[in-house]
Amino acid sequence: MYKIGDRVVYPMQGAGTIIDKETKELLGMKQEFFILQMPIANIRISIPVDQMDKIGIRPVMSHEDGERVMDILRQDSTKMAENWSQRYRENLENLKTGDPFEMADVVRNLQIRDMEKGLSTSEKKMLNKTKKMLISELIIVGSLSVEEAGEMIDEAITLDEDVAPEGGAEEE
16 A cells, blocks of 8 residues: 555656645545656646556656666567657557556657657657656656756767767768
């Protein structure tokens, strides 16, 4: 069971800290809610206490898991569908799991594809939202600022500038 002060991840929203517990009346019934403070955009989300598991709320990743996420971001992209709508659906299914390693995989693959070939508008939105979710968790795990976490992700994914593109000369 979660309590005030716990750091958790709300799938498809990001990480935050439970800062309060409130009882609200909805449709004539009293229900308890945890109030989740999100570090990005400084928003608060009310989550029904009895729905935490159903929603997929999980504790934030460990510091070791944060290192593994960074390792995933540094890897080469994995094979994705050529059709953008199929890629989008596959990535969305991975994101719904709330798994930080799946999020890192999606961010890495979309970021690399964007640098190499570009993305559809929907995929760009997905990349930005997923990156924000990953940043929110890295902020909490590593006591980082939004900027520091974003830079860590970008630096991990950036293609090595000293390596010549396939079949080409080194860029200057």
